[in-house]
Amino acid sequence: MSSFETTIGLEVHVELKTKSKAFSLSPVNFGDPANENTNVIDWGYPGVLPSANKGALESGMMAALALNAQITRDVHWDRKNYFYPDNPKSYQVTQQQTPIGHDGYVEIKKEDGTSKRIGIKELHVEEDAGKNSHSGKGYSLVDLNRQGTPLVEIVSQPNISSPDEAYLYLEKLRQLIQFTGISDVKMQEGSMRVDINISVRPIGAEKYGTKVEIKNVNSFQYAKNALAYEEQRQRDELMAGHIIGQETRRFDEPTKSTILMRVKEGADDYRYFPEPDLPVIHVSDEWIKAVKSSLPETADDRIARYINKFALSKKEAAVLTQTLEMANFYDQVVDDGADPKRTANYLIGDVNAYLNETQLDLQDTKLTPGHLSGMIKLIDNGTISTKQAKKVFTAITDGEEPKAYVEKNGLVQLSDPNKLTPIINQILDDNQQSIDDFKGGKDRAIGYLTGQVMKKTHGNANPKIVHEILLAELKKR
DSSP: OOEEEEEEEEEEEOOOSSBBOOOOOOBBOOTOOTTTTOHHHHTTTTOOOOOOOOHHHHHHHHHHTTTTOOSSSOOEEEEEEEOBBTTTSSEEEEEESSSSSEEEEEEOTTTTTTTTEEEEEEEEEEEOEEEEOOOOOSEEEOOOTTTTTTEEEEOSSSSSSSHHHHHEEEHHHHHHHHHHSSSOOGGGGTSEEEEEEEEEEEETTOOOOOOOOEEEEOOHHHHHHHHHHHHHHHHHHHHHHHOOOOOOEEETTTTTTTEEEEEOGGGGGGEEEOOOSSSHHHHHHHHHHHHHTTTTHHHHHHHHHHHHHHHOOHHHHHTTTTTHHHHHHHHHHHHHOOOHHHHHHHIIIIHHHHHHHHHOGGGSSOOOHHHHHHHHHHTTTSSSSSHHHHHHHHHHHHTTTHHHHHHTTTOBBOOHHHHHHHHHHHHHOOOOOHHHHHHHHHHHHHHHHHHHHHHHHOOOOOOHHHHHHHHHHHOOO
């Protein structure tokens, strides 16, 4: 049993899906050519005046409400001063003194079935910096497209006590934010990033241990691995009688270790002061009420609806709500008239397998809710079999319309008794031994005869109808 306890706090930066930047009219478009979406306000030219993006502030309010936080009524902006090549203004506009939200919480479900509340100290709206690219040839490039992009920074209370809890918190936080619609929270694109604070102290010690920061972790698994390594590193240092220094480290994935970057600066080094070019913003009760009414259905509410309305299992509902795109896709397919249970089975099974194989997000594929719904309805009305549906599914992932594909490729299931009965009787005429086996109580004879019919019809016969006709014809002999 360890004689140390771990204290973890996480600062999560989430880029907001606004059309323009936090304080300028430059557009926000991920993946555009470098330095295309910038202007003199982003560059911090003397004499220019920023203007606060109302949509970004409302997104911050939505995040606060989703995280059960209190909303600050009078918000003013602050300058956080620092020099770095990706920040041409040499300061960042943030809400250091009056964060838009404070005193919230996120509830996580642990593997042992218990719940734990992770406190949210504050969340504030601020602007992002640009992005440096280091060539390894003695020079670096700066892309300022991201400069000024609105962020919400979510600061947890230091009551996360293990790497596993941190992982669960990040998963839940991502889901809560994604279902508000304010961000796509794609860590691979940098729209969600994590700064980690971790300290270790002997059990029973009154004061926290010295805090070490790990910057800009862009994967939940990396965050968990970084915490596990740093937790053990600090314990080993204390056991050896060494002093933990306050420092900033980075996570090195190949070695799964943390590496010293710099000695940590303190808050005084940022020389915060009120932003003189932006006025105080009053957040009224009416404004909060309007923002609250615009919040979409939460993931937890959708899970309850899927269970109660569509009789899905808790596990099925949880898988469908892992991303907002999947949940929205499911709703659209069902709203189009497809069977809810079969739709869930296809999304959880075939669709997820396709996404894993192609490494695509659902919204980036050619698959549409209308085409999946059309295929499912063709199965349910007997036009195609589930076996034939495998070919149809491949076609609709390439953008084909299911009904047209079925007709073009002759995949319509043969269900007409007037056409099936002569075929079945011919099979029976050619298989007297199977008839005798059936009459002798050997049920496998039915399976063999059904297989012969399917072979004769190239797999297009409706197995259910074939079974019914076979039984009826066998009784006549």
